[in-house]
Amino acid sequence: MNIIRRQIRFSGMVQGVGFRYRACHAAEAVGATGWVCNEYDGSVSMEIQGTEEQIDAVIQAIERGRYVCIENMRVRSIPPVEGEYCFRER
Secondary structure, three states: OEEEEEEEEEEOOOOOOOHHHHHHHHHHHHHOOEEEOOOOOOOOEEEEEEEEHHHHHHHHHHHHHOEEEEEEEEEEEEEOOOOOOOOEEE
């Protein structure tokens, strides 16, 4: 299993629409770890760790949110974090 970590900045209609809640539940469901938080500029930041398939599944689940409208995602690969065991909201 190839574990990777992505730093993602989402912009669009991503705050006040259940984005973080959906991200946490989707990550838990697939076994991904990391965190998600709102930013002052209206965007949402996330660091997520797991397989490529797990990360894709979480993003797809977020996009299915009723009011979520992701207009842009800035994605960067970063080193995995050892010993991380959950996904949380910051």
